[in-house]
Amino acid sequence: MNKSFVLSILILSALMAAMFYYFMAREPALAPFTLESRARVISVDDSEVHTSGLSHLGFQTLEIEILNTRFKGVKTQASNSLNGQIDLENLYHVNDTIIAAIIMDKDGSIEHVKAVDLYRQNSLLSMFIVFTIALLLYAGAVGVKALISFILSIFIIWEILVKQILAGHPPLITTTFTLILLSAIIIFMVAGVNRKGLTAFLGTIAGLGVTLFATLVFGKNAGLLGMTQPYVNTLIFSGYYNLDIRQIFYSAIVLGASGAAMDIAMDIAASMDEIRIKKPDISARELMKSGFTVGRQVIGTMTTTLLLAYSGGYLTLLMIFRVKDPSFVRMINLKIVSAEIMRTLIGSIGLVMVAPITALLGGVIIAGLTTHARK
Template identity: 55%
Template sequence: MKKALAILWIMGFVVLVIGILINDNWKQEDLHTQFEAKAMVLATDESDVVKSGISKIGYQNLEVEIINGKYKGKKVKAVNQLVGKLDFDNFYRIGDKIIIGILEENNEIKDVKAIDIYRQGWQLILFGFFVVCLIAYARFTGLRALFSFVASLYAIWKFLIPGLLEGKEPLMLTAIVLTLLSAIIIFSVAGLTKKGFSAFVGTMSGLLVTIAITIFFGNKLELYGMTAPFAETLLFSGHLDLNMRHIFYAAIIIGASGAAMDIAMDVSASMEEIKLKKPDIDCRELIGSGFNVGKAVIGTMTTTLLLAYSGGYLTLLMLFMTKESSFSRIINLKIVSAEIMRTVVGSIGLVLVAPLTAVFAGWIYSTEFKSIFRALKTYEWKNKETVINTAEEKLKVR
């Protein structure tokens, strides 16, 4: 049975990955005149590049050989535009593998632009190493976790992002997608078990609380979402109708939901293990154990959130120190206030998810659902017998 389930999970994972790749390739190739290809840099010309300190501005002219697609083997001229922004610019060398954008007209190449270094190969190796570690340690559970990982990426990219760009209500759409993702992730890993249902209900409880807190304090702090990376670029690229404040709120909720799901599963799994080792434990004692587990997990998880968000803005914190900015000035800046809100809201969600999961798990682990179903069936059968006897008596009277 386990082998059959494993085969089904593998087939589902393969079909999902193939579907993503096919859909992605179809979008790139299709019948459009613009598409991307992989190329090797053969020669460079920096005569049109102006250097200013560590920044470079101008055009780096390249000669590249296309190494995949319909123009494989063809040597073409490409332009690498440098705008002086180190977070976007690339300065290519001979032998670099890069991604180029090709503009085609009448089945002929009209223009070629360098886009970025080709990093996909090493990314796949890194992801493959992650897959090997996951399956080697967790076996079948790791395979299910891998399926939920890829399914989550697919749902976010194919449903959440397009829905937000179409102008759908961000909070409602995010709540729906996160509910579906939570169900997929939790039940893929835990199955349709008491552990799975406990973790799911705990996660949903935390999601509702997080949404309410985010809306309330976001309005009080007067944060409008423009502190998010590329928010301004997104607006001025033709999406002025987007509700950036609610999109910012949605981002906070998405970030908090992952940690909430993690702690809900930790508490639920721990309580299941306690119940298995001590079957005669009563509901109150089991809930108390769940509370203790939750306290221990929360103690480190809140700090984990702080470190994760601080790591993303490490250079900004270094800049504050070099400028000797006052504490009051730092915490009142919009970008810092946004990150404080993100961290604290996520932490509040964690603090509330743990006890809610413990209470529900204590009830569900201490309830014999088989006995309930058996009692319901017995009641149903007795009710049928009563109806039959009544009908027979009426017939005898007639």
């Protein structure tokens, strides 16, 4: 087995173990004398639950068995308050595994237990394992590098981007520099530090610049303050009154488009590099033409990919429009619809520009340097 592949597997394993330990071992922001644990529902009392359609009002009384922490094996009662918020609340059943918040008295004994949510971690872990196996089986060493960059990206977004914005740093500037760092890690990790990687990286940065510029130019006239973003009110009323929500909205647009821009830049750079390998005597002009051809094909589907990705997040809203049948003018100018249209179109502008810029860069870097070397 290739030594570099084994080394990559060891690095990946160490990173995954470190990430798991980091997220599992960190102290959550809980109230004093509060402990989180897993619990199994033994019995359910729904006598105080009033159901109307899919929503529930009242409260459940649960008999649970605590499955971990120092109270493991203890059987006690837990309450589950229901306020009709079906997007946030659960109606629990016997044998459900839940997360329970244990409120303790000053002596450390259980005073009250509240059901928080279903325990979904095992299902999510199973999905990640299937994804990892499929990626490694198909991509091999490149798949290992992709997973390493995936894990590092999660860490950087959580520990640098989110933390720095919450600390009061300018969201758009912070996001831009974070994306430059992420692009360098992901592209050079997967493609290697070579002409192909350099072409893809510079093409991605150029696309990032175009997206950023378009966001600033068109954002001023759109009249969107970013208040359509999920949980933004909760964030503000958690004490973060001074956050620039509009800039956070702009940052989300750039962040959302950056992944697709990276894909296009890598597709074109990899294609051009493969052409050069198969035809070493190709001229820079011919290679650029090939890059433009590949770029046109990729762009043809990638802009639709953005549309489908954003539409998927608001499928139920589209269904409401079909039911209520509002006028086109009213629908298109609705704040949340305008925000998603802005996301899609600005992201698409950046994608359209990534392709030709990457093709031009590839002609200079991939073909131009080798042609000059031969002369």
